[in-house]
Amino acid sequence: MATRRRQQFVVGTLAWQLAAALCLVALGALSYELFFVVSLVGFLVVVELTAPFNVRPRWRSRLKWLIGLGLLVFGYIVVRRVLAILPEGVV
Template identity: 70%
Template sequence: MATRRRWQFIHGQVAWMLATILCLALLGSLTLELFFVVSLIGFLVVMELTAPFTVTPAWRARLKWIVGLGLVVFAYIVVRRILAILPPEVFG
């Protein structure tokens, strides 16, 4: 049972990331930052959709570390974007 859910998770994440690359490429806005953000959203969605109802397997407990790291990188991207938008007078 756990192996089936693990494969569902892997297949779902790979499908999401391939669809993300295809859509962003078709829209002409494929950047590493945007790909990362949309993939992180997909990771969180797939993680919730494949979550078991009763017992959490050990491999799913380790996903919390990946989520945490992803959120730190996401925060870094957001701060960089905000700093790029703000005029230089704000800092001086």
């Protein structure tokens, strides 16, 4: 059971990332930052969709560190984008 859920998680995450890359290429908007943000959103969706109801396997408890790191990088990207938009003398 745990192996099946783990496999669903990995396949779901890889499918989301592949679909995201293909869509971004088709739209002509592929960049590292945008791919990371779309992949992070997909990763969080897959984490929630594959979460078990009663038992939390050990491998899922380690995902919180990966989610935290992803959110830190996301925050860095947002701050960089906001600073690029602001006029020169504001900050």
